[in-house]
Amino acid sequence: MTFDTEHMDLPSDAPWDEKPGESYVAQGDIDTIPEREITQEDLSRTADDETNWLLFGGAYENQRHTPAEHITPDNVDQLELEWRIDLAPPQALEPNPSHEFQGSPLVVDGDPPIMYTTVGADQLYALNARTGEKLWEHYYEPAVGYSADAPPAERGPAVYGDTVYKSTLDLGVLAVDRYTGETEWYYNGAAAYRGEVAEDLMHEELQWERERGSTSSFPPLIYDGTLLKGSFGGEFGVSGFFDAIDLEGNPQWRFNMTPSAEWVGESWRHGGGTAWASAAIEPESGTVVVPASNPGPWYGTVRPGYNPFTCGKVGIDIESGEYQWHYQDSPHDWWDYDSPSPPIVFEEEADGEATQFAAWPGKTGWVYTVDMATGQLHQRSEEYVQHVNTFSLPPYDDIDSAEWMMPHLTGGTNPQPSSFDPNTRTMVVKGANEPMALSWYEEEYEAGERYMGMDIVGGEPPEDIEEPDEPTLDAEEVAEGEDPHLEAEVDEGEGDDAETADDEATDGDGDASGRPAYPPEWNGAIGVIAGIDPYTGDVKWQEWYDWSNYHPRGGSFTTPTGLAFAGTPNGVMAAYDVESGDRLAEFEVGDHGVDGAPMSWVDPHEEKQYVAMPAGGGHHTDVELGTTLAVFSLEI
Amino acid sequence: MAYGTTPEERYSYGEVSDEDRREFLKALGVVAAGGVAGATLRDLRGEVASGATGGLAEMGEAVRAGLTGTLDGALLAEELAGLEGSFELLPQLASMGVPEQGASAYQELTAPAWTINDHLAEVGFFASAEEALPAFTPDHIEETTRQLLHIEELPATLAEVGFAEGEQTALVTNIVNSREQLSWWMKTPEYPPAEAVEDGVVHEFVAPLHRRAAEGALLWIDGLDHFLWQNEVLVTDEMIDRGLWDVKSMLGGYYLLGSAARDLAAGEIADEQLSALITGSTAIAIIGQEFLRNDVIQIDDHMRAPREVSH
Numbered sequence: 001m002t003f004d005t006e007h008m009d010l011p012s013d014a015p016w017d018e019k020p021g022e023s024y025v026a027q028g029d030i031d032t033i034p035e036r037e038i039t040q041e042d043l044s045r046t047a048d049d050e051t052n053w054l055l056f057g058g059a060y061e062n063q064r065h066t067p068a069e070h071i072t073p074d075n076v077d078q079l080e081l082e083w084r085i086d087l088a089p090p091q092a093l094e095p096n097p098s099h100e101f102q103g104s105p106l107v108v109d110g111d112p113p114i115m116y117t118t119v120g121a122d123q124l125y126a127l128n129a130r131t132g133e134k135l136w137e138h139y140y141e142p143a144v145g146y147s148a149d150a151p152p153a154e155r156g157p158a159v160y161g162d163t164v165y166k167s168t169l170d171l172g173v174l175a176v177d178r179y180t181g182e183t184e185w186y187y188n189g190a191a192a193y194r195g196e197v198a199e200d201l202m203h204e205e206l207q208w209e210r211e212r213g214s215t216s217s218f219p220p221l222i223y224d225g226t227l228l229k230g231s232f233g234g235e236f237g238v239s240g241f242f243d244a245i246d247l248e249g250n251p252q253w254r255f256n257m258t259p260s261a262e263w264v265g266e267s268w269r270h271g272g273g274t275a276w277a278s279a280a281i282e283p284e285s286g287t288v289v290v291p292a293s294n295p296g297p298w299y300g301t302v303r304p305g306y307n308p309f310t311c312g313k314v315g316i317d318i319e320s321g322e323y324q325w326h327y328q329d330s331p332h333d334w335w336d337y338d339s340p341s342p343p344i345v346f347e348e349e350a351d352g353e354a355t356q357f358a359a360w361p362g363k364t365g366w367v368y369t370v371d372m373a374t375g376q377l378h379q380r381s382e383e384y385v386q387h388v389n390t391f392s393l394p395p396y397d398d399i400d401s402a403e404w405m406m407p408h409l410t411g412g413t414n415p416q417p418s419s420f421d422p423n424t425r426t427m428v429v430k431g432a433n434e435p436m437a438l439s440w441y442e443e444e445y446e447a448g449e450r451y452m453g454m455d456i457v458g459g460e461p462p463e464d465i466e467e468p469d470e471p472t473l474d475a476e477e478v479a480e481g482e483d484p485h486l487e488a489e490v491d492e493g494e495g496d497d498a499e500t501a502d503d504e505a506t507d508g509d510g511d512a513s514g515r516p517a518y519p520p521e522w523n524g525a526i527g528v529i530a531g532i533d534p535y536t537g538d539v540k541w542q543e544w545y546d547w548s549n550y551h552p553r554g555g556s557f558t559t560p561t562g563l564a565f566a567g568t569p570n571g572v573m574a575a576y577d578v579e580s581g582d583r584l585a586e587f588e589v590g591d592h593g594v595d596g597a598p599m600s601w602v603d604p605h606e607e608k609q610y611v612a613m614p615a616g617g618g619h620h621t622d623v624e625l626g627t628t629l630a631v632f633s634l635e636i
Numbered sequence: 637m638a639y640g641t642t643p644e645e646r647y648s649y650g651e652v653s654d655e656d657r658r659e660f661l662k663a664l665g666v667v668a669a670g671g672v673a674g675a676t677l678r679d680l681r682g683e684v685a686s687g688a689t690g691g692l693a694e695m696g697e698a699v700r701a702g703l704t705g706t707l708d709g710a711l712l713a714e715e716l717a718g719l720e721g722s723f724e725l726l727p728q729l730a731s732m733g734v735p736e737q738g739a740s741a742y743q744e745l746t747a748p749a750w751t752i753n754d755h756l757a758e759v760g761f762f763a764s765a766e767e768a769l770p771a772f773t774p775d776h777i778e779e780t781t782r783q784l785l786h787i788e789e790l791p792a793t794l795a796e797v798g799f800a801e802g803e804q805t806a807l808v809t810n811i812v813n814s815r816e817q818l819s820w821w822m823k824t825p826e827y828p829p830a831e832a833v834e835d836g837v838v839h840e841f842v843a844p845l846h847r848r849a850a851e852g853a854l855l856w857i858d859g860l861d862h863f864l865w866q867n868e869v870l871v872t873d874e875m876i877d878r879g880l881w882d883v884k885s886m887l888g889g890y891y892l893l894g895s896a897a898r899d900l901a902a903g904e905i906a907d908e909q910l911s912a913l914i915t916g917s918t919a920i921a922i923i924g925q926e927f928l929r930n931d932v933i934q935i936d937d938h939m940r941a942p943r944e945v946s947h
Binding site for chain 2: 376
């Protein structure tokens, strides 16, 4: 079987540069923002420059490993809170629709350093990284609308030159002046679909109300004059694509993530395989490693075969858009075991030669490590979450007879970005550890409607586990002394109630089925943070979270001094010994899940190393959601 | 649930156990007192009545009438001869184990079948089959199986391509013993119920049942060179052995389908046998790919090769 490159047509008469939504900009003290043109060289060496963090993953290799060596195991407990704000949405969006805050800020070095960050839905901020003062905010009101009950998560922006870029819920890219917040251009990714020009500004099959679980605002990735941008909508029958755009917003190529020759009939047309999460780049070869989501619909009998490139990763040559390799965590998937977690790239000597590897944790609950040159699997790790009846097929239209299985459709690891410490060869991975039962039913495809065909129930927690701890902070403390709002005239957004996959997962009536409340093999832990050697596959350590928490979301970063920082589901950021998993210190962040991905920078003018922890999602039991951004520091 | 989510319970890898034969006969209404019938198709034929064939004959006639093009008997015969050669290559695949990077040994097995497939699609064979034949209802599976057992030439046809007597039996018993999962493979208009479809949108992208099964089998086989090479660190000899049986089954199903089409082109097949062979071969192709998925593709920690750690 040959996996040939299949590019989708990019009709020149499509409205590629027309913005379907509306932008609203509010400015504060924008004169504070120093001029600093970011070059390709700056991006390429950000992993070696402790004064900035210019890429989502801290480097093209996504290792989320700061070069700063000032925070050590000996002084980590001396970090102090520098500032904390509630990045609530613009005033017109009140009340706070409680977004999932799963992103990672960027920091551009300067005096002062400027932080660029996003929060849902489609809100982009420039902040003084020393103080948290908002310098401007850009709110893009997407034409598709979004659910207030299950608002989409935001994962951060990208920067290059004098511009900051943001993926939008309309499937576009917004290029914004870094100094003013004003729009420079818009790339309309929904202007055409499968080569067909949209009748209106957006193709009808790419329109539905955006919500958590069906959308993504992972940042674009900029490399050597090309901006790389994925797609989303695997639960809405979208056939996935991955775009290359030039830095003026013109489409260059669109890679089909469901190559038609490898699918039966026309099933590829609604085959999923969207590319909604952040990719990694191996700079030496110029290959981008793209995460791919589930096939559609979820039941497999209408789409026989492997269903490439769903549920795995695809290596694509950035310059040409040519296929290099792909690996599927779950070929011909039935369980939503897709592979959104951003991959990392690392080098290791194998068979006497320095070899580049890509590694990622899957929803399947293992870390996959493949040779970057070929895509061949080098190692699949030990399990870091539990496996029960894994890969057993769901029965047809009979949820009561469905057996428990693990991992849950939320993972293993969903979009949580991992970090890597090259010194100890430790990958820090977060995962869910819940049981689920599935049953499938036939589903018709209709543009803009869910296209899944699966009933889902979740397990009930074991009774002999203690009640949850109280939250560590309340919301008033978080917002203390801070009016986070700048003046902005924004039309009030509206959103209908919408059920998410996660909501559905808790709707099942386990009592009626005769099935026990949970599988006997389940250890009662809802999730885990683990340290894993991706080369050998050894699980070095695991820190489990009991059922009273939601499973740990968000990411982590590592330091050259042997530390890993990560948010937890219960309101704190923890610092770990990266080799042993010992918790060395913890820091109160908010009264909700700490679901962002932390990062770090050094401000040489202030002589401090900073750690930023975006925190939201609020999955701690019975606690309000939140949009907290907390920054800690240590004098150096 | 005859099949449910524990597929390995009733599936036969080329050798049918007494218990599985007993289950098979029981499903066809034959309750054995004491010993169970012998293990060949002829043995089972002696136990199972052919049943009424009127319905199958009408369906076969409708398949024939529904063709939109002319079957090319010469092409089909030539490609079937090529397909016979594919079966001869299977022992080499067993000794090859995990393919080298860039190998195409599995892919080469299917080249003749793809030609047959394209031709059948072109003359409207699959569309006609879906129109004329029911999906895998219990009655249709039972009638088909009875008819298959009473096709005099079936054992010889399968023997031509290397199916030993026990393996011939396994192909047929697996149809009945896997009937639950077969029922999941619906006719295209049943995804979803026809009355719910607007603008025929579903039919635009879901291939007809029999084409889905046939092409799906070929896609699965084609991908094995890449899959096994790529996942070498997970793959065991047992997985390859079981996978080869699944591959042989799928090719066997395709051979029966192509043979029925060839005989139809020549006007040398009874209508009830045409129906039974289309349904039976499709079932075999489906079962083969479902078990390939289970045996080789979706690898849990119990199946995988031991993890080798090199520090």
